Amino acid sequence: MDSNDPKLHIAMFPWLAFGYMIPYLELAKLIAQKGHQIFFISTPRNIERLPQLPPNLSSLITFVKLPLPRVDDDFPEAAEATTDVPQNKVMKLKNAYDALQQPLTHFLESSNPDWLLFDFAAYWAPTTARNLGIPCAFFSIFIGACLVFLGPTSPEISPDDRKNQEDYTVPPKWVPFPSNVAFRLFEVGKVYIDSITGDESNVSDVYRNMEGMRGCDIIAIRDIHRKRVLLVGQLPTTNYEENDRWGQ
Numbered sequence: 412m413d414s415n416d417p418k419l420h421i422a423m424f425p426w427l428a429f430g431y432m433i434p435y436l437e438l439a440k441l442i443a444q445k446g447h448q449i450f451f452i453s454t455p456r457n458i459e460r461l462p463q464l465p466p467n468l469s470s471l472i473t474f475v476k477l478p479l480p481r482v483d484d485d486f487p488e489a490a491e492a493t494t495d496v497p498q499n500k501v502m503k504l505k506n507a508y509d510a511l512q513q514p515l516t517h518f519l520e521s522s523n524p525d526w527l528l529f530d531f532a533a534y535w536a537p538t539t540a541r542n543l544g545i546p547c548a549f550f551s552i553f554i555g556a557c558l559v560f561l562g563p564t565s566p567e568i569s570p571d572d573r574k575n576q577e578d579y580t581v582p583p584k585w586v587p588f589p590s591n592v593a594f595r596l597f598e599v600g601k602v603y604i605d606s607i608t609g610d611e612s613n614v615s616d617v618y619r620n621m622e623g624m625r626g627c628d629i630i631a632i633r634d635i636h637r638k639r640v641l642l643v644g645q646l647p648t649t650n651y652e653e654n655d656r657w658g659q
Contacts, residue, residue: 426533435552454491
């Protein structure tokens with residue numbers, strides 16, 4: 412990008428769930444209001460289902476459509492988001508999402524943004540960005556208290572060695588103050604297989620989170636990872652209507 416241009420060009424690559432895409436879009440609107448250019452990257456059908464942009468921001472937010480690769484014949488033809496598939500197919504959706512690494516790389520090479528924002532699912536994004544000389548930020552839609560349970564990434568703190576469901580029913584050992592905040596056993600059971608252990612075809616959500624946070628330059632949340640923090644605040648959904656006075 413032009414070094415004389417004070418405005419930033421920022422690429423955003425959220426996970427294929429509307430609970431992630433909508434907060435990313437709201438953050439994109441806030442950043443665009445400052446005059447920065449956004450490349451919002453997702454699959455075609457997901458982009459078509461996103462809320463309409465307000466007119467004053469439409470020139471600053473560019474939607475980039477990357478077709479979702481077919482990596483499994485046993486997968487719904489038109490499925491591109493978690494809302495399109497049952498829970499037992501979400502891991503296959505993650506496999507397809509991982510297959511977007513190459514087309515994402517090609518787009519980043521051609522557009523050369525100043526920053527890449529990604530979330531937990533794209534655990535490979537920091538390596539991709541680093542190879543292209545692009546700084547990257549891990550933007551989590553979850554509050555810092557949630558990420559505490561995933562574990563620290565700093566080498567100065569003992570790593571996570573939890574192996575069993577029962578290990579998650581007590582406060583994490585890296586919390587330095589008395590606390591009784593922990594999962595109940597039935598709560599762990601609901602997320603244990605996919606989120607904590609993964610399966611034979613895919614890595615776990617915990618692994619995705621931790622690798623993403625280890626490799627990024629900035630974490631956009633309050634956390635314990637010894638990195639610079641950007642506070643983004645709440646990002647409630649905003650719907651554009653023609654009579655709204657955007658930017659006032």
